[in-house]
Amino acid sequence: MIPLENPGKIYYYKNFILINELKKVLHIIDNSNPSDPQKTGFIEIPGNVDMAVRNDVLYADAFTDLLVIDIKDINSPALIERKENAFESLYFMDGTNRVLSHYEETPQTVILDCSDPRYKNGFYMEDFGGVFVDQTSFDESVLSSNSSGAPQIGKAGSLARFAISKNHLYAVGDAEIFCLALQNDGSIGHSNTVNLPWGIETIFPFKEYLFLGANNGLHILDIINPLAPVLRSTFSHARACDPVVVDGDLAYVTLRTGAFACPGDLNALQVIDVKDVNNPKLKHSYNMTGPQGLGIIGSQLYICEGNNGLKIFDKSDPSAIDQNLLFHNKDIKVSDVIPVNQNLLLAIGTDGFINTTVLMLKISYY
Numbered sequence: 001m002i003p004l005e006n007p008g009k010i011y012y013y014k015n016f017i018l019i020n021e022l023k024k025v026l027h028i029i030d031n032s033n034p035s036d037p038q039k040t041g042f043i044e045i046p047g048n049v050d051m052a053v054r055n056d057v058l059y060a061d062a063f064t065d066l067l068v069i070d071i072k073d074i075n076s077p078a079l080i081e082r083k084e085n086a087f088e089s090l091y092f093m094d095g096t097n098r099v100l101s102h103y104e105e106t107p108q109t110v111i112l113d114c115s116d117p118r119y120k121n122g123f124y125m126e127d128f129g130g131v132f133v134d135q136t137s138f139d140e141s142v143l144s145s146n147s148s149g150a151p152q153i154g155k156a157g158s159l160a161r162f163a164i165s166k167n168h169l170y171a172v173g174d175a176e177i178f179c180l181a182l183q184n185d186g187s188i189g190h191s192n193t194v195n196l197p198w199g200i201e202t203i204f205p206f207k208e209y210l211f212l213g214a215n216n217g218l219h220i221l222d223i224i225n226p227l228a229p230v231l232r233s234t235f236s237h238a239r240a241c242d243p244v245v246v247d248g249d250l251a252y253v254t255l256r257t258g259a260f261a262c263p264g265d266l267n268a269l270q271v272i273d274v275k276d277v278n279n280p281k282l283k284h285s286y287n288m289t290g291p292q293g294l295g296i297i298g299s300q301l302y303i304c305e306g307n308n309g310l311k312i313f314d315k316s317d318p319s320a321i322d323q324n325l326l327f328h329n330k331d332i333k334v335s336d337v338i339p340v341n342q343n344l345l346l347a348i349g350t351d352g353f354i355n356t357t358v359l360m361l362k363i364s365y366y
Contacts, residue, residue: 004019004021004027004352004353005021006021006022006024007019007020007021007022007348007349007350007352007353008020008021008022008049009049009050009051009156009157009159009348010156010157010336010338010346010347010348010353011051011052011053011154011155011156011338012031012154012155012156012338012340012346013053013152013154013155014152014154015030015031015032016028016029016030016031016074017029017031017037017346017353017355018051018053018058018154019348019353020045020048020049020051022048022049023046023047023048023049024044024045024046024048025042025043025044025045025048026042026043026044026045026048026051026060027039027041027042028040028041028042028043028074028075029353031346031355034344034355035355037353037355040074040075041074041075043058043069043077045060045062045067046062046063047061047062047063047065048060048061048062049061049161050160050161050162050171051156051162052153052154052156052162052163052164052169053071053152053153053154054151054152054153054154054164054167054169054182054186055151055152055186056070056071056072056152056186057069057070057071057080057182057186058070058071058077059162059164059169061086061087061092061162061171062082063092064084064085064086064087064088064092065082065083065084065085065086065087066082066083066086066087066180066188067079067082068080068081068082068083068186068187068188070186080185080186080187081187081188083180083188086171086178086180086188086191087171087173087178088173088193089173089174089175089176089178091161091172091173091174092173151164151167155338155340156338157293157295157336157337157338157348158202158204158243158244158245158293158294158295158336158337159202159243159292159293159335159336160202160203160204160243161201161202161203162203163203163204163205163210164182164205165205165210165223165226166223166226167181167182167226168180168181168182168223168226168227169182169188170203170205170210170223170229171203172196172200172201172202172203172212173200174198174199174200175195175196175197175198175199175200176193176194176195176196176200177193177194177196177200177203177210177212177221177229178191178192178193179191179192179193179194179226179227179228179229181226181227190227191227192227192228194228194229196212196219196231197214197217197219197234198214199214199215199216200212200213200214200219201213201214201215201241201242201243202242202243202244204243204244204245204246205223206246208222208223208224209221209222209223209232209277210222210223210229211244211246211251211274212244213242213243213244213253214242215239215240215241215242216236216237216238216239217234217235217236217237217242218234218235218237218242218244218251218253218272218280219231219233219234220232220233220234220235220274220277220280222277232277232278233277233278233279233280235272235280235281235282237253237255237266237270238255238266239257240255240256240257240266240267241255241256241257241292242254242255242256243292243293243294245294245295245296246274247296247315249273249274249275250271250272250273250274250283250318251271251272251274251280252269252270252271252272252294252296252301252315253269253270253271253272254268254269254270254288254291254292254293254294254303255267255268255269255270255291256290256291256292258290267287267288267289267290267291268285268286268287268288268291269285269286269288269291269294269303269321270282270284270285270286271283271284271285271286271318271321283318283319284318284319284321286321286322287322288303288305289305289308290305290306290307290308291303291304291305292304292305292306292334292335292336293334293335293336293337294337295336295337295338295339295345296315296339297339297340297341297342298342299314299315299316300312300313300314300315300326300339300342301313301314301315301321302337302339302345304334304335304336304337304347304349305334306333306334306335306349306350307333308330309328309329309330309331309332309333309334310327310328310329310332310334310337310347311325311327311328312325312326312327312328313325313326314326332347332349332351332354333349333350333351334347334348334349334354335348335349335350336348336349
């Protein structure tokens with residue numbers, strides 16, 4: 001267990017784990033030995049909530065700005081560029097004025113003047129964040145080598161507002177998606193903003209599509225033109241917090257209520273048929289207890305239930321998921337997970353970072 005004061009996002013890249021203290025600092029953990037992860041350093045990024053990594057370049061928000069940081073030597077990060085006002089959205093702003101008042105830059109550290117009292121009440125939804133990458137191309141071996149020439153992209157949890165797909169970085173605000181082309185050197189090229197229905201919370205890229213969880217439904221966008229996503233369809237559901245992951249023709253969505261940003265009384269796992277992206281249909285719905293982040297690898301479905309712990313289901317039969325609970329630990333408080341492979345599960349929650357080795361349903365905590 002790695003102690004953290006206010007853990008937010010967790011991200012896996014080349015045997016390194018990145019975890020941010022919300023709006024403060026990004027911790028670097030060497031996970032070469034999963035039974036003994038070592039905290040090796042940090043990057044100070046005030047205002048940081050989301051992050052993604054491609055080809056040894058870290059993309060991280062700093063209030064309304066986007067930082068592009070070279071992490072080829074992860075213990076000596078160097079700032080490539082700062083794209084000011086990349087994000088004009090209530091998710092990155094306080095609703096009336098920009099929250100960023102001043103900054104100074106050094107090659108490794110960004111310092112902001114956060115004395116404005118509005119920072120304490122900024123319009124940030126800390127429950128929804130993180131980074132997700134295209135699961136269709138994810139292979140752990142690609143994270144440590146690039147012999148195939150394919151981009152090296154990390155992996156993160158389901159509460160994602162950043163995603164990398166087709167050499168573009170996508171970031172969702174409350175009612176828009178920011179599209180930024182990534183150059184070969186890691187810098188930002190052309191960019192575009194596409195307006196969307198209100199209430200966007202999470203993003204998951206799959207094949208030629210982006211699946212967006214919203215507080216009133218699931219939106220499916222195509223990225224045939226990467227700089228101009230097109231809304232193909234919306235599956236509406238009761239108002240609730242809504243991360244989503246996709247596996248084949250099925251989308252798995254958790255609905256959570258009871259919090260300020262998640263009104264209503266529906267707590268459930270929904271399985272949605274997305275084979276026809278123009279006409280998604282609900283196939284199954286299962287009652288849950290305040291479900292939050294979720295993840296899939298192989299036949300296993302991981303669901304975080306906050307104070308109610310972590311559940312693992314066999315999803316081989318989508319019509320009987322509730323009858324195939326493999327594991328439930330109520331002693332840990334988890335909000336999101338990264339299933340790295342069949343033997344390694346990373347989890348994060350109010351108790352900090354948990355590096356969990358999963359083997360034949362026997363779980364040990366380090």
